[in-house]
Amino acid sequence: MTTALVTGATSGIGLGFARRLASDGYDLVLVARDETRLEALAEELRAGGIGVEIIAIDLGKRAKLAVVEGRLRDRERPVDVLVNNAGLGINQRFVGGDVEAEQSLIDVMVTPVMRLSHAAVPGMVERGRGVVINISSVAGFLPFSTYSAAKSWVTFFTQSLATELEGTGVRALALCPGFVRTEFHERAGIDIDRSSDTWWLEVDAVVQQAMDDLRRGKVVSVPGRSYQALVAGSRLLPRDVVRRAERFRRSRLAGRRR
Numbered sequence: 001m002t003t004a005l006v007t008g009a010t011s012g013i014g015l016g017f018a019r020r021l022a023s024d025g026y027d028l029v030l031v032a033r034d035e036t037r038l039e040a041l042a043e044e045l046r047a048g049g050i051g052v053e054i055i056a057i058d059l060g061k062r063a064k065l066a067v068v069e070g071r072l073r074d075r076e077r078p079v080d081v082l083v084n085n086a087g088l089g090i091n092q093r094f095v096g097g098d099v100e101a102e103q104s105l106i107d108v109m110v111t112p113v114m115r116l117s118h119a120a121v122p123g124m125v126e127r128g129r130g131v132v133i134n135i136s137s138v139a140g141f142l143p144f145s146t147y148s149a150a151k152s153w154v155t156f157f158t159q160s161l162a163t164e165l166e167g168t169g170v171r172a173l174a175l176c177p178g179f180v181r182t183e184f185h186e187r188a189g190i191d192i193d194r195s196s197d198t199w200w201l202e203v204d205a206v207v208q209q210a211m212d213d214l215r216r217g218k219v220v221s222v223p224g225r226s227y228q229a230l231v232a233g234s235r236l237l238p239r240d241v242v243r244r245a246e247r248f249r250r251s252r253l254a255g256r257r258r
Helices: 012-023 035-046 062-073 099-109 111-127 146-164 184-188 203-215 225-234 239-257
Strands: 003-007 027-032 052-056 081-084 130-135 170-175
Touching: 003 012, 003 062, 003 111, 012 027, 012 035, 012 081, 012 130, 012 203, 027 035, 035 052, 052 062, 062 111, 081 111, 099 111, 099 146, 111 130, 111 146, 111 170, 130 146, 130 203, 146 170, 170 203
Parallel strands: 003 027, 003 081, 027 052, 081 130, 130 170
Antiparallel strands: none
16 A cells, blocks of 8 residues: 655644545555644544554654654655645744744754655655655745745745656655635634625645646646746736735735734
8 A cells, every 4th residue: 555644634734634544445544743633633544544653753853853853764664645734824024033933933943844855755766656746836926025935945946857857757846825724723723704705715735736737747736726927927917016015915914013
């Protein structure tokens, strides 16, 4: 039976991928910080006859990250699908904000994507098959924050990796959703209750779009027609429009803090 490793597996898109891959017959290695939630999810999935291994660590800690790197390099227990989903959000402006919070964002959302991909891909290439799915964001197409910059890196890194892997049987996909109904914004302390339902996506639909686009041979997957239009037009927007959008976003953020 083939095996998939999912980071940030206990909630949101990571949880959606864990359940979808289990339903497709994959054994799983689930990585997240919350051991209690990992155990509960493992018990749920094992009830369906799936083999589940859990690794409860903080990927933002380099020594802990090395544990997952080692698991991905294990040729005796090969991993065929890697889903780099772990992430976090911070509700602050960069100027005058907590620089350690900014650093934590990079440590969780950039470094693990690079290092885990580096650990997993050589074995996949040797076997002539494998998939790396890196969870990015529509935000990566717009210059709004350190978060946007990190997601932009994830998208371009994945595109570069996909090009390098051409002809090997191994594929790489950057999944770039917009607002998804998960715990993410609540955990980050970001109030988006006033966002239009037009912009909201469901986890299962996002995962399905990724799987469909993977089969189509795409390298970048953008779920939802509204977001597809936004991304298609983002390179054509005048810079002053982008700046006004950012000022509007910041004014809303400031208003919520009062």
